[in-house]
Amino acid sequence: MNTTTERVDGAFFQELKLPVEFVFIRHGESEGNASGVFQGLLDFPLTDRGREQARLRGQQLRSLPFCSRSELVGLYTSPMGRARETAELIAETAGFARPLVVPALTELDTGVWTGKAWADVRSEANELWPRFRAKSWAAIPQAESEEALYQRALLSWSFLRDQAIEHRLHGVIAVSHAGFLQWLFRVTMGCKSWFPLIPVQNCGMFRFKVEPIANHPAYIAWDTINEPLPPSL
DSSP states (O other), rough: OOOOSSOTTTTTGGGGSEEEEEEEOOOOOOOHHHHHHHHTTTOOOBHHHHHHHHHHOOOHHTGGGGGGSGGEEEEOSSSHHHHHHHHHHHHHHHHOOOOOGGGGOOOBBBGGGOBBHHHHHHHHHHHHHHHHHHHGGGSTTOOOOOHHHHHHHHHHHHHHHHHHHHOOOOOEEEEEHHHHHHHHTTTHHHHOOOOOOOOOOOEEEEEEEEEETTTEEEEEEEEEEEEEOOOOO
16 A cells, blocks of 8 residues: 555545545444543444444435445445444445455544543643643543554555555445544645544544546545434435
8 A cells, every 4th residue: 555645635546547435434323422431442332323323324325326336335444343333234224245344444542531531531620631622632641643643544545545446446435433534534635733623423424526537636525524414314
């Protein structure tokens, strides 16, 4: 995989021969989300609500034009249980092949705040809280660094792009996590710091379109950002 590039831009996709839609989805609600804790690399299963969110997203994906031929859609997931279960439910509902686990799509390490509740840290009396508000996870001891996250996002994009090229895919769908999705988004802007943040709700969807232009960098566009789940289909 080529990670020599510093940004996921049109030149990054110049070898693509066919239009591809890249779709990034946060996992459904997990037990950690429901209890309001920083999950990081801790593994929590989905709640029943999270499973229903995943099925609803799968139904929506099934109706999208680029998913009309399921054999031309690649589905990939973080190895963590909450993401993997979301991807499996999407595959089952939409009629896709089972998802391929991609370790690089895992959540960021939240350092010393792993397992802590928002309610317990969200206080000006906590000396880390003002620093967290100013620098996000860059302020938290033992959390994954901005540089490591940026490079991991480049690695993830390179893998997904190469899958699209090798298998001539029309759609590439990846299920990941709120923290890491920030970096999959910002690496397309060349942004190497945490701010500005983007909202990422459970099963929120990000759609990125790539259209090749012969002998030129590809046309690329974020089509939707954090698209909410439809109330029903």
